[in-house]
Amino acid sequence: MSDNTSRIRTIFRSKTTKVLNKVEDPRETLDDSYEQQVKLLQQVRQAVAEVATAKKRIDLQGQEMGTRYQRLGDQAREALAQGREDLARAALERRALLENQVAKLQEQYTALQNQTAQLQERERRLAEQVAAFRVEKETIKATYTASEAQVRANEAVAGIGSNMNDVGTSLERARDRVAQMQARAAATDELLASGALKDLTAAPDADIERQLAALSAKADVDRQLASMKQGDTSTTVDRGPERRRGGPDEWLGIGQAPNTP
Template identity: 45%
Template sequence: MSLWKRFLMIFRSKANKALDRAEDPRQTLDYSYQRQLELLTKVRRGVADVATSRKRMEMQVTQLEGQGAKLQAQAESSLEMGREDLAREALKRKSGLNAQIESVRAQVAQLQGEEEKLTMAQSRLQAQVEALRTKKETIKATYTAAEAQTRINEAVTGLGDELGDVGLAVQRAEDKTAQMQARAGAIDELIASGALDDATAVTGGDDITRELEAMSSEAEVEAELARLKGAASALPQAAAPEAIEAAPASGEILAEEPETVTESDGTTQA
């Protein structure tokens, strides 16, 4: 296959596909119905023209017949007056008119036949147009209902082009939002751990911040230590109150306990 033929085939296929997408069956049916109406109008005009021609021919026949009758009367009058020559001339003219009348009558019969054919064609075309109109409206209503149902189903399922694009846009926005949130959290963790420096902080403020944090931490440690000491000192008071009461006062000297000596026989002496 030559390059030009391939180009024509591709062009025709693309054009056919584009036209198929752009074609609306309802508009096509309306256009076809309009063409049928135009054809029916032309047929009606043709019937009217033939009928008009036939009527004019019939009037011509009537006129010629009137002239023939007049010539017949003139011939009779001429014979009564003894003018045979005038009577003969009148009869010759009448004979010519008779031939002309027969020719016109033949044309009238031909026009009448054509008129009948056109009338029958008009009737058939009228029936076809009426049938096409009914079928057209039925197909248009069915197509409109199917189109509406398809759009509703696409809207519900998200299969439509516009809704599909909207769904993809929403998905992309959600993904980018999640990515931004993760990035912001990671940067916060890095700044908190000291792996990254805060570029917006004032120069020289890092030492002060660290000192304040150290003081705050030291204060928390001292407070916790004091709490633990208080808990530890409160525990023996609650557990052994009698021992606390028996404890010697300040400055009081405890009596020395007597020493005990264990003899070799196992007895003990003070």
């Protein structure tokens, strides 16, 4: 359970680190700032277009009013030439009213013209700032990308990657398990040898045969030792000069009972 919990924590920590690195990536932050500036520039340009449209509409309206203003003046002179002073007066009165309207229209036109000039200047400055920011943004992104690649390369060479701690922990845990398994194998070997554990692959009554063989070997050693104490030259321990002068196959007689003279 503890190994699974540790593994889950490792995976969660790895994913969290990736998310944080993505959020803190300055390249994405710079791109977001650049997009916001571009949107602001588009809004200013749209405002310039709207103001220019309003100014053009007032200009057309002023041209119409100017044409009417000239026509009323011509009508007043023609009526006066024909002796119609009343018509001339009416034309001049309308012309006076129109002149007031034209004056107000001129004020609006001048205000829009000034506003257009201000917006165009702001648009020019903002466009320059956006262009300069774009160059600096790309420079910073390129520098960051190169530095990031260098860090990864250095970490790969030095073996100090961000996941080396987890790798070290896994390696240490594997070493512990290997040591435990080796100790267990040695312990089971000793238990099988001592008879504490039953060898299921051994023949029936193998434990009795093993104990009898051990007793027989001990009895043989005791017999040879007793013979040596009594000075018996027939012992297999030492057969004398003749025994030592045997041929190359003498080793085949080691452990065999001596021949009777």
